[in-house]
Amino acid sequence: MTDTHDADRFHPRLIAMFSLLYLFAFQLLVDYVEGIYAFGLAGTSIPPEIIAVLLFFSPLLMLAFRRGLPSSVIIFTALLFAVCRAIEVMLPTLGRMLVAGIGVACFMVLLPSLIWLQSRGDRKKMVLNQGVSLVLAVSMAVMMRVVNSSLDFTTDGSLRWASFLLALALCVLILWQRDEFLPADSRSITGSKAGSSRVTALALGIMAALLMLYFAFTAPNLIERWTGENYLLILAVLSSTLIIFSAVLFFRPAWLLGLHPVLVWVWNLAFVTGLVVTIYLHQTVFPRDPGAYPLYAGQVSGWSTVLVLGTLILFPVVLLDFMLYYRELLAARPSYRQLGAGFSIAALFVLGMVLS
Secondary structure: OOOHHHHOOOOHHHHHHHHHHHHHHHHHHHHHHHHHHHHHOOOOOOOHHHHHHHHHHHHHHHHHOOOOOOHHHHHHHHHHHHHHHHHHOOOOHHHHHHHHHHHHHHHHHHHHHHHHHHOOOOHHHHHHHHHHHHHHHHHHHHHHHHOOOOOOOOOOOOOOOHHHHHHHHHHHHHHHOHHHHOOOOHHHOOOOOOOHHHHHHHHHHHHHHHHHHHHHHOOHHHHHHHHOOOHHHHHHHHHHHHHHHHHHHHHOHHHHHOOOHHHHHHHHHHHHHHHHHHHHHOOOOOOOOHHHOOOOOOOOOOHHHHHHHHHHHHOHHHHHHHHHHHHHHHHHOOOHHHHHHHHHHHHHHHHHHHHO
16 A cells, blocks of 8 residues: 555645656757757858857856845746747747757756755655656656657647647646745755755756656657667557556655665666667767768677667666755755756756767
8 A cells, every 4th residue: 555654745736847847848958959950060160059058057147146046036937948848849940949948048947946945845745746757757758759650749740739738737837836936944045064066966966867868768769760679669668667667656655765875876887787788789880981881780689679678677767866866955955056056067067968
């Protein structure tokens, strides 16, 4: 049976709001990066549009506010984030890149601002709700691609109007949950229990987990194209893994959050090893001789399928890592400026990863 004490900590409205926040963040990042590449690779010179990459560094604005942004500004930022998602799908490439970039900039300020506010409240409640929200966001991102032949139906195709409905739902949830944007204790909003280096490391961990999900596990069709494995098999294993992880998270969250650090390290090491070996087996070596082209996909050993499926089975460790980093960051009770600096450095890491 479900532990009643833990079950009471799940708040459907809060989960729904954060699920859409994370889903929109994945979707906006996809369109933003696509636009940057479209203009950056259009010629041999650096185009003026490339300055849009500076939107990644919106957390730098947080350094100007020692006591944090006013709650009304944080709510406005959240609403602007939702509006950006609603309208960017209807715009041409340049407009889509800029509006999606503004949306990403809003998220890069919104996430640390909410962490700052939540660190003064019920930390266990927030960690559990964040975990469930991220699982739902990943599941929705996968589903939206599956039903439209690998393309997100809220971004491409005749169902783009669904973005307006989802954005409207998020706006309603933000206004309904506006108490979540208010500090629990205004007298303690400037205190900090951790050093800046620790806050920065945890911010990097959170963004690295989100980036890992963005690169691969919100788009199973990319795994299929990259590895050549059966798409339905990949989808079945990924879906089953998400369902099992969700069940454990809901019914026995203490099993995950109370996992011994050694086991977490072993789980991470197994996942990273499987991922790195899988990538290595599917690398293409480009010859120096132009006459060797075109290149055809090489043969891989039967162990390739085992590694791909093993990596999919192990990938929920990324979700667990996100929850653990989030929990530690809440427990650290960082100052607003510490979060601004930490997430600015994390933004530089994200920029390097998506453009490398």
